[in-house]
Amino acid sequence: MANYHFIGIKGSGMSALAQMLHDLGHNVQGEDIETHLFTQTALDARHISIYPFGEGPLVLPDLTVIVSNAFTDDHPAVARCRQAGYAIERYHHFLGQWMREYTSIAITGSHGKTTTTGMMAHTLGAVKQVSSLIGDGTGKGSAGAELFIFESCEYKRHFLAYRPEIAVITNIDFDHPDYFADIQDVRSAFEEMASQVGRQLIVCGDDPQVRQLQTSKKLLKYGFMEHNDLRASEPEVAEGGVAFEVHWRDSKLGRFVIPAFGRHNVLNALAVIGTALLLDLDLERIRESIATFAGVKRRFTEKQWKGNVLIDDYAHHPSEITATLEAVRSKYPEKRVVGVFQPHTFSRVEKLMDDFAVSLRAADDVFLCPIFGSAREVFGSVSIEQLKAQIPNAQLISECNVADLSGYENSVLVFMGAGDIQKYQVLLEQL
Incomplete structure (x- = not known):
């Protein structure tokens, strides 16, 4: 049993890691801001102590301090631990060392990591014991697990701290500008990551950037296109989800059903099926388990409100917005689709302005929230008004005029963003 102190324990990855270590019998505590975040619910359920920054008791013996990548070395909470003489480890470096005891499966890519990781952990976990770390703040530790399934983030090349046995690449896109x-810089990072994989890569062969990867590693390609090893065909909206046929090279694996919508989720499911095939797991049990996947937090999370459907989704990149709105259309073809979007970081809006406009035009109506800035960037010269000018009939919305959304009936209101977009939905529900 070891003792761990987390700086920034409410971060999505940090919270998941804390949960996992706690489940494995270790002593875990942490510090963070006092505002309640959804990522702390699971920590509270495990009775993991959370203190305001600078107030966590540093009294446990042989304490290892794990620091979120969101905080610099000169953060007062980090400096306090260093001055007290404790070992300091960054999240990704700690995780990279810790996973070496497992057969590790990394899920990476520009989009779809969290859903695919959650689907993988749920589905494979019905067949074998797994420990898992999901980017929606969900972690699970199983003492007898041989498999470790985790979300692997490309930002600042943090995923180079890992050397997984198997890696899934869902797609490669320009993000984090x-x-x-x-x-090309993004693709080179994925190529470097691929070189560190021990056994095999499972990659989306439909993705044009993935097809350009230069790697000597063995590839299992999945997708809808004929050149892939693992293919989906005949997708159709079924009761509560999507059904599709699966082909493995020259063999038919039969029909699979997932309780999710959109072609991107079929691709996510193929990544899971491909991993199961590589591990030689019971395919019938995989078929049964994947059909019961309930989703992850903040990914197409639905609720009813006054005759409308409200959806909370993490989509914050044009490709993700396109996929989310396509899924909404496939599930609710007869309803009006209203996009409520909060851009995340000025640099992303500046670099991808035109792509954001194109993706958002797929909604019937668009409401744009103020840009959510980040501590990792200075405020840019780009404005939300510039994005609005490229989207016909788009409107601006703030906390002061959320009531403008209250006049819809029999519609789907999709709240999208990686910042604090949830507050607009909460305000609407209070009207």
């Missing part, structure tokens, strides 16, 4: 120079 505050760090990556261009799409």
Whole structure:
């Protein structure tokens, strides 16, 4: 049993890691802001102590301090622990060392990591014991697990701290423009990551950037296109989800059903099926388990409100917005679709302005919230008004005029963003 102190324990990855270590019998405590975040619900349920920054008791013996990548070395809480003489480890470096005891499965890509990781952990967990770390703040530790399934983030090349046995690449797209120079820079990061994989890569062969990867590693390609090893065909909206046929090279694996919508979720399911095939797991049990996946937090989370459907989704990149709105259309073809979008970081809006406009035009009506800035960037010169000018009939919305959304009936209101977009939905529900 070890003792751990987390700086920034409410971060999505940090919260999941804290849960997992707690489940495995370790002593875990942490510090963070006092505002309640959804990622702390699971921590509270485990009675993991959370203190305001600078107030966590540093009295446990042989204490290891794990620091979120969101905080710099000169953060007062980090400096206090260092001055007290404790070992300091960054989240990704700690995780990279810790996972070496497992057969590790990394799920990475520009989009779809969290849903695919959650689907993978749920589905494979019905067949074998797994420990898992999901980017929606969900972690699970199983003492007898041989498999460790985790979300692997490309931002600042943090995923180079990991050397997984198996890695899934869902797609490669230009994102995080505050760090990556261009799409070639992003792809080079994935190529470097791929070189560190021990056994095999499972990749989406439909993705044009994935097809350009230069790697000597063995590939299992999945997708809808004929050139893939693992293919989906004949997708159709079924009761509560999507049904599709699966083909493995020259063999038919039969029909699978997932309780989710959109072609992107079929691709996510293929990544899971491909991993199961690689691990030689019972395919019938995989078929049964994947059909019961309940989703992850803040990904197409639905609720009813005054005759409308409200959806909370993490989509914050044009490709993700396109996928989310396509899924909404497939599930609710007869309803009006209202997009409520909060851009995340000025640099992303500045670099991807035109793409954001194109993706948002797929909604019938669009409401744009003020840009959610980030501590990792300075405020840019770009404005939300510039984005509004590219979207016909788009309107601006703030906390003061959320009531403008209250006049809809029999519609789907999709709240999208990676910042605090949830507050607009909460205000609407209070009207």
